[in-house]
Amino acid sequence: MGVRPGTFLDDSEEIGPVVTRHADSSPTVTFTSHLTDNNSHMDFSSLAARKAGRNMEPFLIDIKPVTETENYSSHEGEEFLFVLEGAIVVHYGxxxxxxxxxxxxxxxxxxxxxxxxxxxxxxxxxxxxxxxx
Incomplete structure (x- = not known):
């Protein structure tokens, strides 16, 4: 796609540090493609949508169980995932x-x-x- 994932979540950007308070957290967003429902089982809450010029996109992500096969994704960059609750399976290659x-x-x-x-x-x-x- 050529854009960072949070581009569509950006609101008014801030140059300095950005504090995201739980009470003021952004609404969840589901990233899907118009061609597929890829990632429709995941709800993303951005933790830094207002940070200007960022290269990292921190998210809290709720991952719902799926009953059908989801599509793999591939994009430039790196990802770090830390499990806060429950369990996940990462299919990698x-x-x-x-x-x-x-x-x-x-x-x-x-x-x-x-x-x-x-x-x-x-x-x-x-x-x-x-x-x-």
């Missing part, structure tokens, strides 16, 4: 990683990847996406 609460993973996002809930319950993760300028 031909590998499969099961992560529990307190586990994390860091990977190059150019490799085909998919993140799903690791069971029948919603999981919550901290996700940080780095997109080169």
């Amino acid at each position: 031909k590998e499969r990683y099961e992560l529990q609460k307190g586990d994390s993973i860091y990977y190059d996002s150019i490799v085909n990847h998919l993140v799903t809930a690791g069971g029948n319950s919603t999981a919550k993760i901290l996700g940080i996406v780095y997109s080169p300028a």
